[in-house]
Amino acid sequence: MAEDIKLEIRNMTKKYKTGDGVENINLKVRKGELVTLLGPSGCGKTTILRTIAGFLKCDEGEILIDGKRIDHLPPEKRPTAMVFQNYNLWPHMTVYENLAFGLKLRKVPKQERDRQIKEILELVKMSGMEKKYPSQLSGGQQQRIAIARCLLLKPDVLLLDEPFSALDAKIRSQMREELRKLQIDLKITVVFVTHDQEEAMALSDRIVVMEKGHIVQVDTPANIYENPINKYVASFIGEMNFIELEDKTIAVRPEHVSVKSGEGNGIKGTVRAVMILGHYVEITVDSEYGIIKAYVPNESVVSYYPGESVTLSFSKFLEYPKDEKVVM
Amino acid sequence: MTLGLFNPRRWYYILGRKKITELIILCVFIVFFYGPLIHLFILAFADKYEYPWVLPREFGIRWWEYVFKQKSLVSSMSLSFTFAFLSTAISMVICLPAAFILSRYNFKGRKLIMLSFLIGNAFPKIGLYTSIGIIYYKLGLMGTFVGVLIIHMIESMMIMIWLPTSAFRSVPRQMEEAARDVGAGPVRTFFSITLPLAWPGIAVAAVFAFIASLGENQGTLLVGLPTYKTMPVEMYGVILDYPATAGAVFALILMIPHLLLLLLLRRYIGPETLSKGFKMN
Numbered sequence: 158m159a160e161d162i163k164l165e166i167r168n169m170t171k172k173y174k175t176g177d178g179v180e181n182i183n184l185k186v187r188k189g190e191l192v193t194l195l196g197p198s199g200c201g202k203t204t205i206l207r208t209i210a211g212f213l214k215c216d217e218g219e220i221l222i223d224g225k226r227i228d229h230l231p232p233e234k235r236p237t238a239m240v241f242q243n244y245n246l247w248p249h250m251t252v253y254e255n256l257a258f259g260l261k262l263r264k265v266p267k268q269e270r271d272r273q274i275k276e277i278l279e280l281v282k283m284s285g286m287e288k289k290y291p292s293q294l295s296g297g298q299q300q301r302i303a304i305a306r307c308l309l310l311k312p313d314v315l316l317l318d319e320p321f322s323a324l325d326a327k328i329r330s331q332m333r334e335e336l337r338k339l340q341i342d343l344k345i346t347v348v349f350v351t352h353d354q355e356e357a358m359a360l361s362d363r364i365v366v367m368e369k370g371h372i373v374q375v376d377t378p379a380n381i382y383e384n385p386i387n388k389y390v391a392s393f394i395g396e397m398n399f400i401e402l403e404d405k406t407i408a409v410r411p412e413h414v415s416v417k418s419g420e421g422n423g424i425k426g427t428v429r430a431v432m433i434l435g436h437y438v439e440i441t442v443d444s445e446y447g448i449i450k451a452y453v454p455n456e457s458v459v460s461y462y463p464g465e466s467v468t469l470s471f472s473k474f475l476e477y478p479k480d481e482k483v484v485m
Numbered sequence: 486m487t488l489g490l491f492n493p494r495r496w497y498y499i500l501g502r503k504k505i506t507e508l509i510i511l512c513v514f515i516v517f518f519y520g521p522l523i524h525l526f527i528l529a530f531a532d533k534y535e536y537p538w539v540l541p542r543e544f545g546i547r548w549w550e551y552v553f554k555q556k557s558l559v560s561s562m563s564l565s566f567t568f569a570f571l572s573t574a575i576s577m578v579i580c581l582p583a584a585f586i587l588s589r590y591n592f593k594g595r596k597l598i599m600l601s602f603l604i605g606n607a608f609p610k611i612g613l614y615t616s617i618g619i620i621y622y623k624l625g626l627m628g629t630f631v632g633v634l635i636i637h638m639i640e641s642m643m644i645m646i647w648l649p650t651s652a653f654r655s656v657p658r659q660m661e662e663a664a665r666d667v668g669a670g671p672v673r674t675f676f677s678i679t680l681p682l683a684w685p686g687i688a689v690a691a692v693f694a695f696i697a698s699l700g701e702n703q704g705t706l707l708v709g710l711p712t713y714k715t716m717p718v719e720m721y722g723v724i725l726d727y728p729a730t731a732g733a734v735f736a737l738i739l740m741i742p743h744l745l746l747l748l749l750l751r752r753y754i755g756p757e758t759l760s761k762g763f764k765m766n
C-alpha cells in the first residue's frame with residue numbers, strides 16, 4: 158500500500174478476569190487520519206485505547222507504531238498521548254505546571270518551555286491562563302488544556318477517550334469542530350472514542366463500529382451510513398425504519414420514504430404526527446408494518462394532517478437476514 | 486417596666502418548647518465544658534487566691550514564672566516534643582510505603598491486615614504495656630529512650646496506616662496514568678502526583694499521631710521512669726507536689742499544642758477528609 162500506516166493493531170485480544178474485554182482486533186490507522194471507535198457503553202472501546210496507551214497489556218497480538226512494536230513498552234515510553242474523559246489535569250498544579258510537567262521530563266530548557274506553552278495555549282484559545290488552577294476552569298476549558306498538554310509532546314498518535322461527553326451539547330459541538338480543525342492543521346493521527354454516533358459522523362475520517370468486544374465494520378462515515386453491514390450497525394448509525402417481513406428485515410432511512418395522500422400502490426397507513434424540523438418535516442405514519450418515519454422536504458408537506466390515509470413507497474432500502482437480533 | 490423580660494414563662498412562649506429545651510441543654514453543656522476551663526484560667530493567672538474569696542484577689546503571671554523556673558518541668562516539655570516529633574516522623578517513614586501498597590494492591594488478606602492495626606487499640610492499654618514490659622526487661626529496653634519511642638509509635642502506627650491508606654485510595658488512578666502518559670516513571674509519578682494529592686489525609690494522620698504522642702502517659706510512665714518524664718507524666722508529680730495554681734499553668738501549657746494542631750486541622754482540612762479516612766474499602 159502506498160499509504161503511510163501510522164498505527165497498526167494486529168490480532169489483538171485483551172480479556173479481563175471477568176471474561177469481558179475485546180477479541181481479535183485488527184485495525185490500521187493512516188498518518189494524519191482521525192479514526193473513531195464507536196459503540197455502546199461497555200463494548201470495549203476504552204479497553205482498546207488503553208492497550209494502545211500502555212495502561213493495559215494485551216493478552217495476544219501486536220501493536221505497532223511506524224512499523225515498530227510498542228506493546229512491550231510501559232506507557233511513559235510510548236509515543237502516544239491520551240486525553241481522558243475526566244480527571245485530566247492535576248488539581249495541585251497550575252495550568253502552566255500541568256503543561257510544563259512533560260516538557261521538564263524531556264529536559265526542555267525553561268525559555269523554550271515557556272515559548273512552547275505560550276504557543277500551544279494560543280492554539281487552544283486559552284492564552285493568559287497559565288496561573289489558573291484546574292478547579293478555576295470550566296469543563297470545556299479543562300479539556301482544552303488537557304488536549305494542549307498532549308499536543309505539546311508531539312505524540313505520534315493522540316488518543317481521546319470520550320473527551321467531550323461530560324460537556325453540555327453546545328460546547329461539545331464547538332470543541333468537536335475545533336479539534337477537527339487542529340487535527341487537520343497539525344496533521345496528527347488520532348484515535349477517538351465515543352458512544353455518540355452523531356459525534357463520530359461529524360468528526361471522523363473513518364469509523365470503527367464495535368459490538369460486544371468485536372469490530373463489526375470499518376469505513377468512512379458516508380459508506381457506513383449508506384451501507385451498514387448488518388442490522389446492528391444500521392440501527393446504531395442514524396435513523397432507520399425496520400420493517401419485519403416473514404423471511405427478512407427491510408431497513409429504510411426516513412429520507413428514502415416517500416409519502417403520497419390517499420390510496421395507491423405501496424404500504425398503507427395513516428398519519429400519526431407531523432413535526433416540522435427546519436428545512437424538512439418528520440412524518441410519523443402508523444402503517445400495516447408498524448410505525449414508519451419519513452423525512453420529506455418542507456414545501457411538499459402542507460397537505461398532510463394527522464389521521465389522513467397515505468401510501469408509502471421506498472426509493473432505497475437495505476435487506477438483512479431475519480435471524481439477526483438487534484442489540485440496542 | 487412590667488414587661489417582665491426575665492419571666493421564664495415569657496421565654497417559654499417566645500421560643501417554644503423545643504427551643505427552650507435546646508437552650509437549657511446548651512447552657513448546661515457550656516457550664517460543664519467551659520466551667521473547668523475557666524476555672525483553670527483563673528487558677529493559672531491567680532497570684533493571690535485565698536479562702537474564703539471566690540475569685541483571686543490578685544491576678545498575675547507569678548505561677549508561670551515559677552513553672553518555667555522549674556528545670557524538670559521545662560525539660561519534660563522539650564522531651565515530650567522530641568518524642569512526639571520523632572515517633573511521628575519514624576512511623577511516617579515506616580507506614581507511608583505500607584499504606585501505599587495497601588491502597589494499590591488488592592491481595593488476599595488486605596482487610597485482615599488493616600484490621601490487625603486496630604487490635605493494638607482494642608485492648609485496655611495497661612494489659613498491652615504489661616506484656617510489653619516483660620519483653621522490654623528481656624531486651625533491656627526498660628528505661629531507655631528507644632523503649633519509650635516504641636511505646637509512642639504503637640500509638641501512632643494505627644492512624645498512620647489507616648488515614649494515609651484511604652488518602653492514597655482517593656487519588657484517582659487516571660491522575661497517575663496521565664503522568665505516566667506524558668513520560669513520568671512510577672517513582673516520579675508517586676512523588677509528583679500521588680503524594681501531593683494524598684497530602685491532606687497524610688497531614689491529618691501526622692497531626693493525630695503527634696497529639697496522641699503528646700498525650701501518651703501510661704506507657705511512658707511504666708517504661709520511661711525514672712529517666713524519661715514527658716509532660717503528662719510530669720503532671721502526676723505536679724498534682725502531688727506543687728500548688729494547684731502551678732498545676733493549672735502546666736495544664737494550660739499542655740493544651741496549647743493540641744489547640745494549635747486542631748486549629749490547623751480546621752483551617753486546612755475539611756471534616757470529609759476525616760470521615761473518609763476511616764472507611765475501609
Ligand SMILES: Nc1ncnc2c1ncn2[C@@H]1O[C@H](COP(=O)(O)OP(=O)(O)O)[C@@H](O)[C@H]1O
Nearest residue numbers: 173175177178197198199200201202203204205
Ligand atoms: N478493569 C476491568 N476489570 C474487569 N472488567 C472490565 C474492566 N474494565 C472494563 N471491563 C469490562 O470490559 C468491557 C469493556 O469495557 P470498556 O472497554 O470500558 O467499554 P467502553 O469503553 O466501550 O464503554 C465492559 O463489559 C466492562 O465492564
Ligand SMILES: [Mg+2]
Nearest residue numbers: 199202203204
Ligand atoms: Mg469507555
